[in-house]
Amino acid sequence: MTERIADLRAAVLEMIRRGADQPRDDAAFNALALRLFAYQFRANEPYRKYCEKRGRTPDKVQSWLEIPPVPIAAFKELTLTCEPVEHAVACFMTSGTTNPKKRGRHYHFTLEVYDASATTFFKANVLPDVDRLRLLILGSPPDLMPNSSLSHYLWLMCCNFGASGSSFYIGKEGLEADRLLADLRAAEQTGESVCLLGASFAFVHVLDLCRQQGLRFRLPAGSRVMDTGGFKGRSREVPQDALYGLIGEHIGVAADRCVNMYGMTELSMQCYDSPLRRARLGRQEMRTMEAPPWARTIILDPETLAVAPEGEQGIICHYDLANCSSVVGILTEDLGVATREGFRFLGRVKGAESRGCSVSVDEMLAAAGKTTP
Missing domain, CATH: 3.40.50.12780 (ANL, N-terminal domain)
Known part of the structure; x- marks a missing residue:
């Protein structure tokens, strides 16, 4: 049949x-x-x-x-x-x-299956303890990158899980650094938990800016980070442990609240290395997708x-x-x-x-x- x-x-x-x-x-x-x-x-x-x-x-x-x-x-x-x-x-x-x-x-x-898969597993790995969080997105929205599965994915999460004030910080002119740094400082001062998420190399740019300007943030308890992608075609690579160390130093989010997502254009699902999910499930194994x-x-x-x-x-x-x-x-x-x-x-x-x-x-x-x- x-x-x-x-x-x-x-x-x-x-x-x-x-x-x-x-x-x-x-x-x-x-x-x-x-x-x-x-x-x-x-x-x-x-x-x-x-x-x-x-x-x-x-x-x-x-x-x-x-x-x-x-x-x-x-x-x-x-x-x-x-x-x-x-x-x-x-x-x-x-x-x-x-x-x-x-x-x-x-x-x-149809994007029904893709979207259901993406939102279901994102929630379980990045937001297992909350329904919504303010998302500070180091990426471009789909209207700027209509053929990017990552842009669609980030937009999807913003629509489904983003609290008021969620925003994209990479526009036509590149990283809108001043606005991002101001919003990080505001979150620190107001005590509002946030999720900073986007491509791994975008984090490197933000961390370079923090280092150059001598900036250190201490984001509120409940904040977290999700990075994705590697450094293919980039001028330099930063090992994951080193990246999370720098995030802890300059952003104030500990490594056990940093989630790594593995996705591909050719796939309709994503894999996660999530300390947040492992902690909820009582798993001991560290750093596994x-x-x-x-x-x-x-x-x-x-x-x-x-x-x-x-x-x-x-x-x-x-x-x-x-x-x-x-x-x-x-x-x-x-x-x-x-x-x-x-x-x-x-x-x-x-x-x-x-x-x-x-x-x-x-x-x-x-x-x-x-x-x-």
Whole structure:
């Protein structure tokens, strides 16, 4: 029987609405992943050709672990969608730091699933103890960056969880530093808790300003920070521990109230490294990324793309049920290691470590009748 995408989206939404704390039901996840794979195999032509080349078809695949993941580089070369692109309500694009002329594109034909996934897991990880907080956003609103999944995500959180006074601080002319610093000082003086959130490198700019001007803030109890993204294409990198140390020194928010979000244009869910959530759940493990119950993350051997033995480094691979109209499996170019509760992100894959990714890209383009870029 051919399933309708509306029924599949409804099933995914039903799982998301059970919340972040629902039991990890592997059987239910597997069943829905296989239903989505059957639909995507039928409706996504480049993906179907790739799966056929690898001998992975719905009648042979019995587990979500057997569903072929798509390397993210393929999103720059192929249109990986199950519906006509002219019907898309949003097209999120990668930043193009590797090659500005080739940006990955992820089309969405409704944002209902994306938004439900994003808001549900954000609440559980960033605001587990409050319903709303004033959000000071180190980012640009969607009207300035309509193809940025991060801008949409930040706008979504502002609309759903932002208290009065929530605002974006990166406009057409760049960082509106004076306004941000004034609002930080006002929050400190009034005792109003805030959440400072945005791209990791934007925090570096703010912290540089604080250091240059000799500024130190002590934000009120209940304040927190959420940073996301790394330093790809930037002039310098700041290790996470060092970044959180500087945030504590200049902003006055301790590391145990700093949350790191891991997201990708090619995904419809986000993962979090959240001390706030771990404290609420009584978990002891420190600094580990957790995917939501409607996703699974595994670590693959860089050479063979087989599941890596526990404790060994490998390529991070996500299976995201919220990716209804593209592909469920996403093979990243990130290095990680599995932990008891999730995974640790170790950085970008480099050189020889990426052989498995490169072979997968070549196979996918060959199956689609395209030459290797």
